Structures are given as C-alpha cells and as structure tokens.
Amino acid sequence: MVEINLSIDTNLVRKILTGFIRSEITRIGYSRAVVNLSGGIDSAVSLFLAAESLGPQNVLAIRLPYKSSSADSLEHAQQLIDQLGCPSVTIPITKMVDPLIGREAGMTDIRKGNIMARARMIVAYDQSEAFKGLVVGTSNKTEILLGYTTLFGDSACAINPIGDLFKTQLRPLAKALGVPETILTKPPSADLWVGQTDEGELGFTYKEVDKLLYLLVDQRYRPEECIEIGFEEKFVHGVVERIRRNQFKRIMPPVAKLSRRTVGYDFLYLRDWGT
Amino acid sequence: MKLNLALAQINTKLGDIESNLEKHLALTKQAWQDGMDLLVFPELSLTGYVLQDLVPSVACSPEAEDPVFHHLLDASRDIDLVIGFVDEDTRHRFYIASAYLSRGEIVHIHHKVYLPTYGLFDEGRFFASGDAVHAFDTRYGRVGMLICEDFWHASPPYLLWQDGADLFLLSSASPGRGLNGESKLETSAWVEHINQAYASLFTTFIAHANRTGFEDGLIFGGGSTVFDPNGNLVVQAPYFEEALTKAEIDLNQLHRTRASLPLLRDERPELLQHELERILHGRN
Numbered sequence: 001m002v003e004i005n006l007s008i009d010t011n012l013v014r015k016i017l018t019g020f021i022r023s024e025i026t027r028i029g030y031s032r033a034v035v036n037l038s039g040g041i042d043s044a045v046s047l048f049l050a051a052e053s054l055g056p057q058n059v060l061a062i063r064l065p066y067k068s069s070s071a072d073s074l075e076h077a078q079q080l081i082d083q084l085g086c087p088s089v090t091i092p093i094t095k096m097v098d099p100l101i102g103r104e105a106g107m108t109d110i111r112k113g114n115i116m117a118r119a120r121m122i123v124a125y126d127q128s129e130a131f132k133g134l135v136v137g138t139s140n141k142t143e144i145l146l147g148y149t150t151l152f153g154d155s156a157c158a159i160n161p162i163g164d165l166f167k168t169q170l171r172p173l174a175k176a177l178g179v180p181e182t183i184l185t186k187p188p189s190a191d192l193w194v195g196q197t198d199e200g201e202l203g204f205t206y207k208e209v210d211k212l213l214y215l216l217v218d219q220r221y222r223p224e225e226c227i228e229i230g231f232e233e234k235f236v237h238g239v240v241e242r243i244r245r246n247q248f249k250r251i252m253p254p255v256a257k258l259s260r261r262t263v264g265y266d267f268l269y270l271r272d273w274g275t
Numbered sequence: 276m277k278l279n280l281a282l283a284q285i286n287t288k289l290g291d292i293e294s295n296l297e298k299h300l301a302l303t304k305q306a307w308q309d310g311m312d313l314l315v316f317p318e319l320s321l322t323g324y325v326l327q328d329l330v331p332s333v334a335c336s337p338e339a340e341d342p343v344f345h346h347l348l349d350a351s352r353d354i355d356l357v358i359g360f361v362d363e364d365t366r367h368r369f370y371i372a373s374a375y376l377s378r379g380e381i382v383h384i385h386h387k388v389y390l391p392t393y394g395l396f397d398e399g400r401f402f403a404s405g406d407a408v409h410a411f412d413t414r415y416g417r418v419g420m421l422i423c424e425d426f427w428h429a430s431p432p433y434l435l436w437q438d439g440a441d442l443f444l445l446s447s448a449s450p451g452r453g454l455n456g457e458s459k460l461e462t463s464a465w466v467e468h469i470n471q472a473y474a475s476l477f478t479t480f481i482a483h484a485n486r487t488g489f490e491d492g493l494i495f496g497g498g499s500t501v502f503d504p505n506g507n508l509v510v511q512a513p514y515f516e517e518a519l520t521k522a523e524i525d526l527n528q529l530h531r532t533r534a535s536l537p538l539l540r541d542e543r544p545e546l547l548q549h550e551l552e553r554i555l556h557g558r559n
Contacts, residue, residue, distance in 0.1 A: 007456030016451075016494050019515055023489040164492075169454075268327040270491045272289050 010176035032133030039073035113192035117153025147246020286488030289323035317486035320359035334363035351376035410438035423447035451496030475506030
C-alpha cells in the first residue's frame with residue numbers, strides 16, 4: 001500500500017505559523033488581529049495561533065450567531081475566549097440577514113448559507129477597522145481544494161495561517177495548542193442550518209478525502225493511479241471534478257487584458273513589497 | 276591557519292536596499308568587532324528574494340562608484356564579505372549574483388547559473404542565467420561561491436573542486452517546505468544532507484548561509500551550516516531566526532583529511548571529460 005503520511009510535528013508547524021502571523025501583521029505597522037469564531041476546530045486554531053503570535057489582548061474574537069445556530073457553537077466559542085482571556089464581541093447576524101432572506105419565500109439553504117457567511121465577513125471587516133486588527137482566516141487546505149466555502153464569505157481574510165493544512169492535520173495542532181477535547185471531537189459543521197455536518201453534506205469523510213487530496217495534489221498522483229491503489233472510482237472522479245470546478249474561488253477574478261501591462265498578468269509584485 | 280568565519284543569517288526587506296544595506300553594515304561591524312575574518316550573507320541579501328517586477332529597480336553595479344557598493348567596499352577593508360545582490364551588466368541583463376569583497380576590492384562575482392523555474396519558483400522569468408563556475412584566490416586560500424539551485428545540481432560543486440576551491444561559500448534564500456512529521460522541514464534536511472555529502476566527497480569546507488523571515492506566505496528556514504573536510508558539522512545556526520553564526524575553522528584540517536583520504540589526488544577529471552565527450556557528442 002502507498003504510504004500516506006499526513007503526520008505533522010506540531011512544534012515545527014506552530015513555530016512557522018505563529019512567525020507567519022507576527023511577520024505579516026507587524027511588517028505593515030499593525031499589531032492586532034480579529035478572528036471570526038464559530039466554535040469549531042478551524043477558527044479555534046486560527047484564534048490560538050493569533051493569540052500566541054500577538055498576545056491574547058491583541059486578538060479580538062467575534063461570535064456571530066444566527067437564530068438557528070446551535071447553542072453549543074456559541075458556548076464552545078465562549079470557552080475558547082475564556083481560556084485565552086482575549087477580548088471578544090458577540091454580534092448576532094439574524095437582524096442583518098433575515099430582511100434579505102425574507103424577501104423571497106422558499107429560499108434555498110445554499111443561498112441562506114451564503115448570505116450568512118457574507119454577513120459574517122462584513123462584520124469581521126468592520127471590526128477589523130474598529131479594532132485596528134487584520135482578519136485572520138480560518139479556511140483549511142481541504143475546504144480550499146474542494147471549494148467548500150463561500151466566495152467573499154468565510155474565505156475572505158487578510159492572511160490565512162492554516163490554508164496549507166488538511167482538515168485532519170488540524171486536529172493534532174489544535175490539541176497541541178490546548179483547544180479543549182469537546183471541540184476536537186465534535187463533528188465538523190458550518191452550522192448554517194440545523195443538523196448540517198460537513199461530512200454529511202460532502203458525502204465523504206475528511207479522513208478519506210484528505211488521503212486522496214494528499215496523493216492527487218501533494219504527491220501528484222494521477223486519478224487512475226489513485227483508483228488502482230484502492231480509492232473508489234466515483235469518489236476519485238467526483239473529487240477531481242470538484243477541485244477543477246472550484247478554481248474560481250482560489251484566484252482573483254481575471255482582468256480582461258487590453259494594455260501592455262495588466263494587473264494579474266504582468267504587473268507582478270508580492271503583497272509584502274517594500275516591507 | 277585558522278579562519279574565523281561568520282554566517283549572517285538575516286531577514287531582509289523586500290525591495291528596500293537602503294534598509295538592507297544598513298543591516299549589512301551593522302552586522303559587518305559587529306562581526307569585525309568579534310574578530311571575524313570573513314562574513315557570508317545569503318542569496319539576494321541586499322534586495323530580498325521574490326522580487327518579480329522589482330528586479331530592474333533594485334539592480335546594482337558592483338563597482339566603487341555604485342552608491343551601495345561604495346559602502347560595502349569600504350566595509351570590506353576590515354573584513355572579507357560575500358554579498359547577495361542583483362547584478363545589472365553593461366547590456367542590461369539582470370543576474371542573481373554573489374560578490375566577494377576584500378580590502379576594498381571586488382575579488383570575484385558569481386552569477387547564479389541554475390535558475391529554478393518550477394514549483395513555486397519563477398527565477399527564469401526575471402533573470403538571466405550565469406554561464407561560468409570559477410574558483411578564485413583569496414587571502415584564505417582558493418574559494419568558490421555558488422547560489423542555492425547551483426548546488427542542488429552536482430556539477431557546479433564538482434567544477435569548483437576541480438578548479439581548486441578548498442572552501443565553498445554557498446548562499447541561499449530557500450523557501451522552506453515539506454512536512455513529514457519530523458522536527459525539521461524536508462528542504463532543510465535535504466540541503467544539510469547534500470552539503471554534508473559535498474564536504475565528505477570533496478574533503479573540503481562547506482559554509483552555507485541561508486536567510487530567514489517571510490515573504491508573503493513563504494518562510495525562509497535559516498539553519499545555516501559549516502561542515503569540515505571530514506563531513507562533520509562545525510556549527511549550525513537556528514532555524515527560522517536571525518543569527519550571526521560564528522565558526523573558527525582550521526584550514527590545516529585539509530592537510531590531515533587529505534593525507535588519510537586522498538579523494539582529490541585520485542580523482543580523474545580527464546576520465547570524466549572523456550566520458551562526457553562520448554555521452555554528449557558520441558565520440559569514443
């Protein structure tokens with residue numbers, strides 16, 4: 001059987017990611033961060049890393065419940081805030097989103113979920129300005145690759161420390177950072193509607209898909225090779241197609257080229273230009 | 276003969292030469308005060324690494340009249356220096372370059388030969404590639420310089436060895452990558468492995484200055500090393516942190532190692548040449 005090594009040395013990863021947050025925030029003259037906290041493992045990791053990088057007093061945790069959000073999510077987020085002793089704010093989004101959702105009868109869950117995710121983005125960026133902190137992202141590599149995210153919603157951020165870690169790699173890191181066991185073991189959920197779970201919606205487990213993504217993306221296995229070594233054909237083709245179809249969520253919108261020098265094609269500078 | 280060698284494992288500001296120059300001069304002064312003879316800076320130490328369209332605006336000409344090199348040459352009166360910079364030649368081609376400065380003079384310039392343009396790298400898009408690998412004489416013996424991808428290939432170190440270099444000064448700005456559960460990144464382990472191998476195979480000193488810090492999401496891993504002609508680690512800088520890492524190396528070790536392990540004496544470059552002629556040109 002092919003070796004699929006998704007293990008990480010949590011000390012090494014922690015050192016790199018806290019250094020990254022500190023460097024990318026302080027080099028442009030900031031010293032603070034804001035994190036949208038869902039009560040799940042991904043935002044917990046981003047929050048803990050940011051607190052370790054900048055000091056907990058410099059990280060604002062934002063709770064953004066909707067009326068149907070699970071009480072557990074809100075409670076788990078509060079546990080993390082209490083554990084770190086970081087400043088926090090709770091801004092329910094129900095009154096922001098319900099007027100839009102209520103304009104049409106029978107709006108789909110996908111539309112409602114996207115509206116909520118984008119409302120939370122608006123709050124994060126508003127608090128970013130108020131708190132003078134950069135928005136630290138909470139998207140992991142699995143959801144970025146699968147496109148399991150709302151464009152300009154939960155995917156929006158200033159920097160993302162965890163976007164190169166698969167979902168299953170976040171658990172050991174979260175544990176090392178001191179995220180409580182209840183949060184480590186509960187089923188991952190976007191909590192956009194009652195009873196939603198990531199794995200239920202996606203139709204496969206993170207454990208399965210992370211192994212496949214590791215082979216396809218990190219190790220450059222061809223889809224046929226993944227099938228040969230035992231992954232189900234339908235699953236492999238479904239994931240490959242998902243990756244392809246969601247590329248638009250991973251890049252800036254293409255600019256139609258007219259001039260000799262165009263942003264995105266031949267006007268090339270890092271964001272850290274001059275710092 | 277003892278050589279007090281220091282590796283300037285620094286972070287840089289992307290495209291901000293003035294600030295980077297200031298750091299070079301401060302560290303040079305410190306190394307000199309600490310009794311160092313030679314100080315090696317990493318690849319593109321004056322400019323930062325992912326320059327992209329900044330390349331033309333950060334290029335220098337390594338000459339006394341250049342406002343940047345003027346200061347560095349001045350600083351090299353006390354201590355020999357290896358500097359990483361963008362060299363613009365008279366025909367306005369841009370190279371990733373290392374300069375060896377000593378006693379106010381430019382002793383040698385190396386242009387990076389192998390420009391990685393794969394994976395996360397895009398050097399071939401922005402730079403011209405060098406076309407020479409030459410050793411050169413210094414007051415500490417014959418030396419060779421290579422830059423990052425140059426020594427991921429086996430042939431440039433081999434050429435320097437045959438050209439007489441007993442001390443290799445390697446510089447890099449290597450974005451660290453690769454998790455496998457071990458306590459260091461895969462790229463750090465790899466480069467330590469090959470540098471130790473060069474020291475062992477060529478019975479020579481290998482000093483490597485890598486940079487640190489971040490540029491966007493890329494981390495430069497540090498972990499600069501010096502290996503001796505027996506392949507033993509003399510000193511290693513920390514990972515991920517800036518450091519001025521010092522080593523006293525005993526150049527007489529070359530005598531002792533090569534007296535017992537005459538790999539250089541027994542090497543047959545003419546055999547290599549003959550076989551390469553056959554391989555490349557079908558000649559027997």
